[in-house]
Amino acid sequence: MTAASRRTASTESSVGGGGPLVRVELIVNGAAVSAEVETRTLLVHFLREVLGLTGTHIGCDTSGCGACTVLLDGRPVKSCTVLAVQAQGGQVRTVEGLEANGTLSPVQEAFLEAHGLQCGFCTPGMMMTATALLAKHPHPTETEIREAIRGNLCRCTGYVNIVKAIQLADRKMHPSGPSESA
Amino acid sequence: MIPPPFEYYAPRSIDEAVGLLHRFEGDAKVLAGGHSLLPLMKLRLARPRALVDIQRIPSLAYLREEGAHLRIGATTRTSELLESPILRQSYPILTDAAAEIADPLVRNMGTVGGNLCHGDPGNDLPACLLALGAEVEVAGPGSSRILRLSDFYRDTFVTALEPTELLVGVRVPRARLGQGNAYHKLEKRTGDFAIAGVAANLVLDGSGRIGTAGIALTGVGPTAILAEAAAAVLVGRSPDEDQIAHAARLASDSAQPASDLRGSVEYKRAMVRFLTRQVLERALARAGRAV
Ligand SMILES: Cc1cc2nc3c(=O)[nH]c(=O)nc-3n(C[C@H](O)[C@H](O)[C@H](O)COP(=O)(O)OP(=O)(O)OC[C@H]3O[C@@H](n4cnc5c(N)ncnc54)[C@H](O)[C@@H]3O)c2cc1C
Ligand code: FES
Ligand code: FES
Numbered sequence: 090m091t092a093a094s095r096r097t098a099s100t101e102s103s104v105g106g107g108g109p110l111v112r113v114e115l116i117v118n119g120a121a122v123s124a125e126v127e128t129r130t131l132l133v134h135f136l137r138e139v140l141g142l143t144g145t146h147i148g149c150d151t152s153g154c155g156a157c158t159v160l161l162d163g164r165p166v167k168s169c170t171v172l173a174v175q176a177q178g179g180q181v182r183t184v185e186g187l188e189a190n191g192t193l194s195p196v197q198e199a200f201l202e203a204h205g206l207q208c209g210f211c212t213p214g215m216m217m218t219a220t221a222l223l224a225k226h227p228h229p230t231e232t233e234i235r236e237a238i239r240g241n242l243c244r245c246t247g248y249v250n251i252v253k254a255i256q257l258a259d260r261k262m263h264p265s266g267p268s269e270s271a
Numbered sequence: 272m273i274p275p276p277f278e279y280y281a282p283r284s285i286d287e288a289v290g291l292l293h294r295f296e297g298d299a300k301v302l303a304g305g306h307s308l309l310p311l312m313k314l315r316l317a318r319p320r321a322l323v324d325i326q327r328i329p330s331l332a333y334l335r336e337e338g339a340h341l342r343i344g345a346t347t348r349t350s351e352l353l354e355s356p357i358l359r360q361s362y363p364i365l366t367d368a369a370a371e372i373a374d375p376l377v378r379n380m381g382t383v384g385g386n387l388c389h390g391d392p393g394n395d396l397p398a399c400l401l402a403l404g405a406e407v408e409v410a411g412p413g414s415s416r417i418l419r420l421s422d423f424y425r426d427t428f429v430t431a432l433e434p435t436e437l438l439v440g441v442r443v444p445r446a447r448l449g450q451g452n453a454y455h456k457l458e459k460r461t462g463d464f465a466i467a468g469v470a471a472n473l474v475l476d477g478s479g480r481i482g483t484a485g486i487a488l489t490g491v492g493p494t495a496i497l498a499e500a501a502a503a504v505l506v507g508r509s510p511d512e513d514q515i516a517h518a519a520r521l522a523s524d525s526a527q528p529a530s531d532l533r534g535s536v537e538y539k540r541a542m543v544r545f546l547t548r549q550v551l552e553r554a555l556a557r558a559g560r561a562v
Contacts, residue, residue, distance in 0.1 A: 108276025128279035128322075131309075150272050152310050153462075155376055164350070164379040170309050171380060174279055175302075175324065218376070239461050240374025 113173045117142070118186030128174055133157045135173035136183055144184040144213050148242070155241035158214035159183050163225075165218045167240070184213035187220065195261035196220050196254075205254030207245035215241045219255045227263040231256070274312035278321040285330060285410050288437055291323045293412040297434035299323050303346060304380035306373075307389040331384070331439060334358075340442040345384025353378065362443070363557060364403065364452035364470060368395045371454070374462040384438045387420075390428040390494065393464030397424065397495035399454050402470035402485035403443040411436040424494035449475035449482075451558025453550040456489055457542055459533055465490035466533040469522065469546035471554045473505070479560060481505045486518065486547065491539050492527035500525060501547065510555055519547035 113130070114123045117140060124139050136142045136159065148156030150169050157169040160182040187194040196219050199205065206212040215238060222229060222237040229237065234255050235248070243251060280299075282288040292299050300319035302308060303326065311317040325331055326346050333344040334355055341362060343352075352358055353369035372378055372386070372395050386396040387407065397420070405420040412435055420441070423431050432438065456468030468489030476482040484502040487495055501521035508514055528539035 109278050111279055127276065129274045129276055131273060134273070151313070152306065152377070155374070158376060161379075165376050166379050167376050170306055172279075172302075172305065172309070174281075175305060175326065177281070237375055240376035 111174050113177060115173075115176055115178070116180045118182055126173060128172070130173045131169055132159070132161075132171040132173045132176055132181070133168035136168065136181070142183050142185050146210055146213055148210065148214075153242070154211075155214045155218070155238075156211055158217045158241060160217055160221055163221065165221045165240075182217070182220075184216060187216060194220065196223065196258040199258035199261060200251075200254045203254035203257045204250045205246070206251075211241060211243040211245075215243065215251060219258060222255070223259055223262055228259060229255075272313040274309060275315060275318050277312075277319055279324065280321060281324045281327050283327060283329075285328060285437060285439060288323050288325055288328060289410055289412050289435065291321070292435045292437065295321050299434075301325055301384075301388070301437060303382040303385035303388075304348065305385075306377050306381045307385060307391065325384075325437065326382075333440070336361075336445055339445050341445055342440055342442045343383050344440045345382060345438050347383045349373075349378035349381045349383070349386070350375065352383065361446035361450075362403070362452070364399050364454045364472060364554075365396075367454040368399045368470070371395060371456050371458070371465075371468075377462075383441065387423075387441065388430060388432060388438050390424065390426075390430050391464075392427060392492055392494050393490045394495070395454070395456060395465065395468055395489055398468060398470040398487035398489040399452075400441055400443065401487035401495055401497045402452065402454075402472040404472075404483075404485055405441050405443045407441050408439040409436050410439050415439070421497050427493045447474055449477075449558055451475075451554040451556065451560075453553035453557065455546055455550050455553075457546065464533075467491050467526070467528070467539050467542040467546060469543060469550050471547070471550040473510075473551070473554045473558055475555075475558050475560060478509075480507060480509050486522055486551075488522065488526055488543060490528075490533075491543055496525055496527065498522040498525040498547075505551075510551075510560070515548055515551050518551060519544045522547040 108127045111128045112125045136145050146156040148154035152170040158165045159168045162179050196216050218241050280291050299321040302322040302324045331344045331346040349369050349372050358365045386394045406417050452472035454470045456465035470487045472485040474483040484505040486498040486502045501518040523540045523544040526543045528536050530536050
C-alpha cells in the first residue's frame with residue numbers, strides 16, 4: 090500500500106452516492122493506488138477527492154478550458170471528461186508528479202523564471218501539456234507550441250510568457266539544440 | 272458536474288460488447304472516448320442504464336491499407352490520425368481534419384467511431400469520409416453488415432445504427448495515382464466546432480480529366496451533406512477555374528444552414544462557396560495538378 094492508497098480508505102464514501110461501484114487501480118505519479126468508487130466518478134474527482142491531489146484544477150467542468158489537464162499514459166487529457174475507470178490500469182501524472190525529491194522540473198523552473206503565470210489557475214494544466222510536448226517533441230517552433238496549448242485556456246497572461254516559458258524549458262531540457270527560432 | 276449513475280462494462284471482444292448491448296436492449300450506450308457522450312450525460316441529456324466501454328477491445332484498434340481499402344478501426348484516436356504517416360502521405364484530407372478537430376487534449380481521447388456515430392453535423396470526420404466514398408462495418412447480435420456512409424445519417428444525432436449494433440470500423444477505397452484531397456473548416460474560436468467545413472476528394476485519370484469526385488459539407492445542415500450535384504459537374508472534365516467556381520456555387524446551393532451564433536444563413540452559404548473553391552484547388556495541387 091502506498092501513502093496515496095492508504096489515504097483512500099477514509100474518503101471512499103465521499104464519492105459514493107449509491108450508484109454502482111467499481112474498483113479503480115492506477116499508477117499515479119509512480120505510486121500504485123486503488124479505491125472503490127462509483128462508476129461515474131470522473132478522473133479529476135478521483136485525483137482531487139479520493140487521493141487528495143488538489144493540484145489539478147477544475148475550471149469549466151465542461152471540457153472547454155484544460156485546467157484539469159493530466160497525463161494519461163503520457164498524453165495530456167482533460168480529466169473532467171474522463172471517467173476514472175476509463176483510465177483503469179493506466180499511468181497518470183499530475184502536477185504533483187513534476188518535481189522530484191524537492192527539485193522543480195525544468196518546466197516548473199521555466200514557468201517561474203519566465204513569468205509564465207499570473208493567477209496560476211491554468212498553470213498546472215498548462216505545465217502538463219508543456220511537459221508532454223517537450224518529452225515527445227524537442228525544440229518545437231512557436232507555432233507548434235501555440236498549437237499544443239490550443240486546449241489550455243489562460244485568462245491572464247495573453248500567452249506570450251507561457252510560450253516563452255515553454256521555450257526556456259526546452260533549452261533547459263535540451264541544451265544542445267536550437268530553440269530561439271520561429 | 273457528475274454524470275448520472277450507470278453500470279459499467281469493459282468487454283474484451285466485439286461479440287461480448289454486442290452481447291451486452293443486446294442484453295440491455297437500447298438502455299446501454301457504447302462508450303468510446305467519451306468526449307461527446309460524457310458532456311451529454313453531465314447535462315442529463317443522456318441517461319443510459321449501462322455503458323459498454325469499447326476501448327479495451329483489441330480488434331477495434333487498427334489503421335492500415337489492406338487489399339482495395341484503407342481500413343480504420345472504431346477506437347482509433349483522432350491524435351493517431353494526425354500522427355499517421357500513411358494518412359499524411361496518401362489520405363491528407365484526414366490529416367487536415369484531425370488537425371482541425373477540437374484541440375490536442377480532446378484528440379487524445381476522441382475516436383473515429385465516436386466522431387462518426389455521434390451524429391452531430393458539427394463533427395468533422397463524416398464529411399471527409401463521405402467525400403472519400405467510405406463504407407462502415409457494423410456488428411450486431413449474430414450478424415454483421417457493411418453500409419455506405421452516405422446511407423448512414425438520418426437526422427441530427429440519428430444514424431442507421433440499431434441500439435444493439437456496434438460500429439467496428441470504416442473503410443475507404445485505397446489511394447490511387449492522380450488522387451488528391453483536402454478538408455478545411457472555419458471556426459469562430461480556437462477549438463470550436465465548424466461555422467462551415469468542406470471536404471473534397473478528386474481522382475484524375477491519365478489524361479488529366481477528373482474521373483471521380485466527392486464533395487461534402489460540415490455544419491451546414493441536420494447532418495453532414497454529400498454535395499452530389501457539385502461533384503457531378505466536375506466528373507469527366509479537365510478542371511479549370513470556371514468548373515471550380517461552378518462546383519462551388521452548387522455546393523453552396525446544397526447547404527441547408529441555419530442562422531445561429533456562428534453566423535447567418537447567407538454568411539454560411541458564402542463560406543461554403545469560398546471553402547469549396549479552396550479545398551478543390553488544394554486537392555488538385557495534391558493530385559499533382561495546379562489550376
Ligand atoms: C471541447 C470539445 C470540442 C470538440 N470539437 C470538435 C470539433 O471541432 N470537431 C469534431 O469533429 N468533434 C469535436 N468534438 C467532439 C470530439 O471529437 C468527440 O470525441 C467525438 O465527437 C466523439 O468521439 P468519442 O470517441 O469521444 O465518442 P463518445 O463520446 O464515447 O461517443 C459518442 C457517441 O457515439 C456512440 N459511439 C461511439 N463509438 C461507437 C461505436 N464504435 N459504435 C457505436 N456507437 C458508438 C456513443 O454511444 C455515443 O452516442 C469536440 C469535443 C469537445 C469536448
Ligand atoms: S475543467 Fe476540464 S476542461 Fe475545464
Ligand atoms: S495565469 Fe491566470 S488563467 Fe492563466
